[in-house]
Amino acid sequence: MPAIRTARARAREELTREIKQEARRQLASVGAQQLSLRAVARELGMASSALYRYFPSRDELLTALIIDAYNELGDAADHALAGTEQAAPRDRWCALWTATRDWARANPHEFALVFGTPVPGYAAPRTTVEPAARLPLALIGVVRDAPLRPTPPGPPPQGALPGQLTALAAAFAPGLPPHVVARGVSAWVQLIGLIGFELHGHLVGSIDPADDFFTWTAAQTADTLGL
Template sequence: MAGNASRGRRERLRAETTAEIKNVALELMASGGPDAITLRAIAREMGMTANAIYGYFATRDCLVTTLISDVYTALANAVDAAWETSPSADPATRIQAWAGAFRNWALTNPQGFRLIYGDPVPGYRAPEQGAAPDAAHRVCTGLTALAAGAWPYAQSFYDGSKFEWSDFDAGLLDKVRPAFPELPPAAVALALRIWGHLHGLVSLEVYGHMRNQTISPEKLFHEELTQLVRSLGIPHQG
């Protein structure tokens, strides 16, 4: 029993230290930019030796990969929850719920947002399978699900469009086409249009560029989404 208790204590302490390392890394990035993430700087902030921190992460890139995976997973969980609790028969509400969850997550986790959507960490080399394939897949398919719900109303606006599958990244198509085999290439363009509207305003807000422009960034964001939904001819069921 004593051995089990000792092992449990070590595991708990290791988990706590690992979490602190990740938090410090994001704080360093927030104050000094992505190139501020170094194992030596983290060790210095935590009062550890550089050799000790290597026992948790063998390289800086291993740490960054873990951070990216954690951040994408947190984001995917947030937008998936908003999607699942909104009515399936109301694509307008689903778009607004998903987008609102994305904005709320980004404002609550600005360092994480900047890590995955801001400037890349200099010299970082992702593993061959990618940093967070499952969570990134969930975010991409979530966006495409928004477009799929809107497509019955919006497809007339894309009549005669020249979009082809070759216009889009093969990696993106590998994620979304199996999940939505019935959608045409123009629907992927619609998903990217939705993404551009919500991501653009959120990025401006996270990076502080809205402070001198409006005192109501949330109102601006939701009004932009409302106008986007209207422009696509999507009725609001609520």
């Protein structure tokens, strides 16, 4: 069935791709907030109502763009890893940080789409979690495969946290001590939080430009992880 496709199916696939492509263009230039279905249709020379044959709603189109963005970010991470195959784990860690920031600065609206304020009433469908996990998994992989220096223990996890950390470790990095997992999540929050701060202008007037602070933070997190 998938080998030979009808002309209609091929046309549908192609048009779906074209719609997404044009939507991405608009997303990059005006942001998700201003992305207009009618404008996409206008640019493609079709009636706006025809667009609904391909995407049942604006949110559905945005979801497709979210998945694309996650995958692009994941590709950037994989590419950074592939380029540092032989490097020290610490350098691979920093390469992942730099690649993430570079991608975010090149695609600020895409970054905001996936890590920014979600549309109210919008719940990310299951299909997004796998591409969303690619970058965090890449970061975890570097830590998991590296010989870690011993680090000071730090504050002990309390309450439900130890269980959450061991569950996380069991799922993605068996054998990693809980306090390292906690610092890994911390680093993940820092990575995205810092890029968000920079992109949204919350560092203007203090740490601006943020290049050197970013590399310092990458090194700092590598230190606390024992990389």
